[in-house]
Amino acid sequence: MVDQQRLTDALVDLAASLTRDCRIQGLLDQIVEQLPKILPVVGAGVLLAGRHRELTHVAASDPTLLRLQRMQVEQGEGPCLDTFVSGQPVVVPDLPRDTRYPALGRSGAEAGVAAVSVFPMTVGRAPLGALAVYRSTPGALEPADAAAAQVVADVATAHVVNLRTRAAACDRAELLRQQALHDPLTGLPNRLLLHDRLQVAMAKARRSDCNVAVLFVDLDDFKVINDSYGHSAGDAMLVAVAERLRAVLRPGDTLARLGGDEFVVLCEDLTDCHMAEKLASRVAEALREPFVVNYGREPTHEITLTGSVGVAYAGEGAMMPEVLLRDADAAMYQAKRHGGARYVVTGDAVHRFVEPPDRSIRAAG
Numbered sequence: 001m002v003d004q005q006r007l008t009d010a011l012v013d014l015a016a017s018l019t020r021d022c023r024i025q026g027l028l029d030q031i032v033e034q035l036p037k038i039l040p041v042v043g044a045g046v047l048l049a050g051r052h053r054e055l056t057h058v059a060a061s062d063p064t065l066l067r068l069q070r071m072q073v074e075q076g077e078g079p080c081l082d083t084f085v086s087g088q089p090v091v092v093p094d095l096p097r098d099t100r101y102p103a104l105g106r107s108g109a110e111a112g113v114a115a116v117s118v119f120p121m122t123v124g125r126a127p128l129g130a131l132a133v134y135r136s137t138p139g140a141l142e143p144a145d146a147a148a149a150q151v152v153a154d155v156a157t158a159h160v161v162n163l164r165t166r167a168a169a170c171d172r173a174e175l176l177r178q179q180a181l182h183d184p185l186t187g188l189p190n191r192l193l194l195h196d197r198l199q200v201a202m203a204k205a206r207r208s209d210c211n212v213a214v215l216f217v218d219l220d221d222f223k224v225i226n227d228s229y230g231h232s233a234g235d236a237m238l239v240a241v242a243e244r245l246r247a248v249l250r251p252g253d254t255l256a257r258l259g260g261d262e263f264v265v266l267c268e269d270l271t272d273c274h275m276a277e278k279l280a281s282r283v284a285e286a287l288r289e290p291f292v293v294n295y296g297r298e299p300t301h302e303i304t305l306t307g308s309v310g311v312a313y314a315g316e317g318a319m320m321p322e323v324l325l326r327d328a329d330a331a332m333y334q335a336k337r338h339g340g341a342r343y344v345v346t347g348d349a350v351h352r353f354v355e356p357p358d359r360s361i362r363a364a365g
Helices: 004-017 024-038 063-075 079-086 102-110 143-181 191-206 222-229 231-248 275-288 321-337
Strands: 043-049 055-060 090-092 115-123 126-135 211-219 254-259 262-270 291-293 301-303 307-313 343-345 361-363
Touching (some): 024 055, 024 143, 043 063, 043 079, 055 063, 063 102, 063 126, 079 090, 079 115, 079 126, 115 143, 126 143, 143 191, 191 211, 191 254, 191 262, 211 231, 211 275, 211 321, 231 254, 231 262, 231 291, 231 301, 275 307, 275 343, 321 343
Parallel strands (some): 307 343
Antiparallel strands (some): 043 055, 043 126, 090 115, 115 126, 211 262, 211 307, 254 262, 301 361
């Protein structure tokens, strides 16, 4: 007969597990471990499946029963699947001789399993899974034992739903956080996340011998693309620019999009005052390579475009992120005033220019 005290203790333990960061798999493992201590059975198993009977979680009290649980899903037959589909308990008092499940019966006999009782795990009318208990001798469970098994199945169902709801809420919160801190078009960090990383980088730099620099990148004559080909082409270009800039950055550099055609590169751990300038040169070089853009139903176009880059170093002292961005922005506008397609370094460094290549927009042949 069912051990009522152990049943109560097990249900309390399951409830207590929800106060911790319990995974669904951990919950199922706990259930199958406790059931043989509560009921007169040799082991237990549980499976959760999706609406198309795809297995999502499985647990069993020992490897042999785990194999029997998986076998039912793999072969598409078994009492667990029947319970999942019907939402009703299935009792197999003599598994080796039961003609409904010959494959499971043979494997069960080899494993010393003589009987199995399966109980539904449902949410309303929707199936969630099945809880199985196995016996080494033929025969059905006593009514009180079967009722206790169903109670465990129902409580486990409620806990699984609770954990799934919690996980969905966490996923939703992470999605909202991702959307709040990233540009929706390119997936790059936005101004808010860049500002946060700037603060951390500058605080770290003040405690070390390294420096921080910002590269402010603005595409030259980007309005021509939107005016000539439309905003879909412009969006495709911005995504292509983001991918190309990522390819030339150092590991650990942060690439952000502030909006429009403005990008910012945060360079940390600079040990050489010219490291950022070398990166600015690579950025300018990368942007002068033609872009092949395919957007919507329009034909593919090859677009040549350049960019102006302003470089600002944090220097010594407690410079604020806003000041560093402002200085880099000012250097970028100075590059534009000199014709664009070049970079300018602000501060004590000498201005250096990259001569502009031929700028043209033409349809690919």
